[in-house]
Amino acid sequence: MPSFSRYCNLEDAKEHFVDEWRPDLSAIEDAFVKMVLEKIFVLDSIERPTAGDIAFLLQTLNISTNELSARDPVSGEGRRSYIISDSSSSKISFSWTPFVRAITDGDIKAVKRHLSKKGGKNARGDLALMVTANVGHRDVVELLDPTDKSGVTALMRTAERGDVVVARALMTKQKKLRDSDGKTALIHAAQRGCKEAVRVLLEHEKGMKDNQSHSALYHALKTGHMETAKIVLPHEDPTDENGVTALMRAAARGDAEMVELLAPLQKGAKDKDGTTAFAHALKNKHEGIATVLRKHEAPSRTPLMCAAVTGDVETARRHLSGKDKKNSDGETALMLSAKVGNEGIVNLLDSTNSPADSREHASFSWLTDRYYMDTLMTIYPFERNGLQSLFKVEKQQDVLKQRDGTYTKEPRR
The missing domain is CATH 1.25.40 (Serine Threonine Protein Phosphatase 5, Tetratricopeptide repeat)
Incomplete structure (x- = not known):
């Protein structure tokens, strides 16, 4: 097996791993640890963060913007020294210290220079993005991971990847934003079935709909991510105090598409009066929907x-x-x-x-x-x-x- 040190031969590694290889980290429960391991276990050493990068990240994520600003709100020198001092004393050499200083100072020009030298965003760039979001410089976030022409933000892309740690850092500045289709980060996560990202984003974006009036629940169901839909359902279309479910409401109002999507999750449920979605459809004269629900809930019911x-x-x-x-x-x-x-x-x-x-x-x-x-x-x-x-x-x-x-x-x- 090849070593994952910075001195391993990339060609040697390719003999052991297929393209797009990723380690199986499903047993890792802590989102931050999982994220760090994902960044470490990459074949290209240039893409791999150093120990100093990770140490810096751990220190920075524990520092609030107010604490940083209080050091020296005018020059930002206190902010730099506070972040870097512990790392320097531990004799960890940062290959990206100038970049760190530019980020913490919000120095747009310096950040641009660094990015042009580094050739854009890589795995270490995600760590930089977290630092930037934590410090609170929205302009720098845009430089590191810019909103594209369709309005897709860094948070939306992070949500699609299911990167919970980075998503939490970005939420402060980018929650509740919409792309050109009206989709939020929560909807992007629901479409991809990223359950953990959905859980994180629900608090801030539940109930928001896209330009077609479709919610995160709809998109999770439409793309077949039933487990994700189960997470969203109690937040966006909960069963009420009378036991009336989302499926029953869809059946009653004649929403054929939502009935088709919700039936696998809620078929057979009865409200406090013992009425099923099938009966709700019949009572509201939606015979077509009743026909759909009959196979799920009332196969023994005759035409009479x-x-x-x-x-x-x-x-x-x-x-x-x-x-x-x-x-x-x-x-x-x-x-x-x-x-x-x-x-x-x-x-x-x-x-x-x-x-x-x-x-x-x-x-x-x-x-x-x-x-x-x-x-x-x-x-x-x-x-x-x-x-x-x-x-x-x-x-x-x-x-x-x-x-x-x-x-x-x-x-x-």
Whole structure:
């Protein structure tokens, strides 16, 4: 194996490594340590930071801009000496000390001279970028990693790479900026599935949308980064106190694209009323979306059941032969129509107007268990079968008798 010292032969290294080789650092949890190792383990020694570079970075990142300015707010000499003194005393030779001084002083001309000599940005340039962002010179940041003609900033590029340490340093100056498409750094990170960068940026940029009104959640879903989408979802489209999910809201408003994207994450969920996204789509007359969701949430629902939920009497008439069929939750079309209060369907399906036979008795029991009192009074009018006094008492007391003989004001699920 070749050595990773500055004196190793690059040609020798190429015999052992393929192009674009990168070490597997997945076991490294600390973002800063991972970033440093990524910079160290490169084949070209010119691109590799020195021990002095890294030592300087460690010292500088612990110094706030206020502390630096307090040393000598006019000349900046105190700032330079404060940053460099510890390194000098440890006898570490900095190959880029003039560059460091230019950065900490915000000396644009000196930074430009240094960059022209060094031939632009390299792996060590990322360290310089962190120092610059930490010190707070926005103009110098632009020199080191300029915003391009599309408005893509250093933070956006860093977010795309998932470089959390550099991203944190840049956020102070570049958070909430947008490129020409209206995309933020968070959206760039979400598009690439950079989970850690997304976590860092959510606090500052959640909810921001691009020029097409698409959020980071949309872009994560659209590009197939489901784990990233799971991170963003509670921040940008959370489930509310009634258990209504992002998928249910998309289904209710008829947003076909978001339904397709969210279904793999939230299919089958029910709100506090036991309603799925499929049912929300049906209730809001979005039949196309209901068709999409049916395969995810209601494969056991018949055409009659779907008509019972939407209140489509004509469709229900054509499928009355399936009147006694039940879905996977044990519900018949009559139960479903009663649940959403579609009186026309209830009347159509209630052919006997009596709970005498087993089918109607089951429907009656199901409705009382769930406290659909208004629907019960529609199905079984007061004057029939001796039920008048029962309904009057229960309606006045606003209670239901449970199987154990006690009464409750709450519906049982």
